[in-house]
Amino acid sequence: MDEHYTRVICDICGAGFASDSRLRAHVASHEKGSYPCEECGKHFSKMVSKQLHIEMVHLKVKRNKCKYCDETFRDYYQKEKHALAVHGIKMREYKCGFCPKVFVRGSNLRSHERLCHIRAETFSCEVCDYKTHHKNTLTRHMVCHSDEKKFQCQVCKKSYARARTLKEHMRIHNNDRRYACQYCGRAFVQKCSLKGHLKTHHREHQNGDSQIQE
Template structure:
């Protein structure tokens, strides 16, 4: 039994390692950076952030992890279990740690401080990545191009731009993604979760980027400028649509209606042919446009 916190340990060796938590003793030093740890297992796990080793693999989707605990959390995604609910919004999570990090988006808490510039962060992993901005260290090199990165996760995300790999699959439809963050945003199209609330009106959005774009409608900001004329826009899609008006227009062969690009003509042609290529995976209803399917899935 620990004489300080009364925790019971399995043997004397475990007690010795546990006492370092109280004493602050960290005898196991990383040979690649200044980090030090109280337990050899913690050092072994940490070294994987340098080597990129991910020995724990999901048997369902082949996603891999450097530690067993993140793999266990990941498996709950496939099971659909989210027992930890946010008290501030409808969001729910597979583990209490992720819930705690999410709650900081509501409370604004940033408990992790950079010892160099005093900037604060909500997550320890974000602080770790930030610390490398104070040095020129970029140990994670891409094998396909000269790019190098400060952490293995960013390097792995970048490598997928070369390989086209999309390891993160949606459990509710056929969509797959190269990055976990994109999958998380996509899942909100199924759940209807809109955790990003506008402070100027009742509107809410599934992702932060959509909220920032929406706020321009209140502020009158139009930061996106056309390269061919003085027009400016609040939203990227509006700029994209406008730029097509400068290009050659394509006519529908049935009704002669004109469009700026061929893809718009193909979509329009479905009003003549009745084609509905997008099918709901839940009720099998078919729709002519992907955007209509997305709205229907909500």
């Protein structure tokens, strides 16, 4: 269910989970444990947790297999998009019980209902005006108010406050140009670079509703 309905993400290793409680249990495995990952040095309290981490983060195992062909995908959503585009199978729809809105993921529907229709507890930042309905989201936000940068690049020694930021930074060293221009084919490491390229060289194609895919 964590794979199908990812709602919260671990800032340390990037693993996704369906609930806050599952994320908290997972984060605890990074604090203490006798099973270190040989790739990144993270420690886990259980061997199965270490193996799952290696599969998801380092091996990028694709667990979601298409029902209609042999294609495999890392998450349920990409598999459903493939089924629609290649096989003409319509994605399952999740309809809101309070308004006409429809979603393609059950997790998105639940978040919508909780934020828009059901009273939910609000967590407020003590430093700025930021507010959220998720305690773990507030915890991640608080990093921006801290000077601690504990995630260091082993190549250039730059340090970052978030593991996700370091992961994005590593694309520069790996020359990971995943953001390609659909008009000329030029590729970029960062999404913001592609956006700047589109504004500068392909402004005539920009109609305000184009989207850059991950």
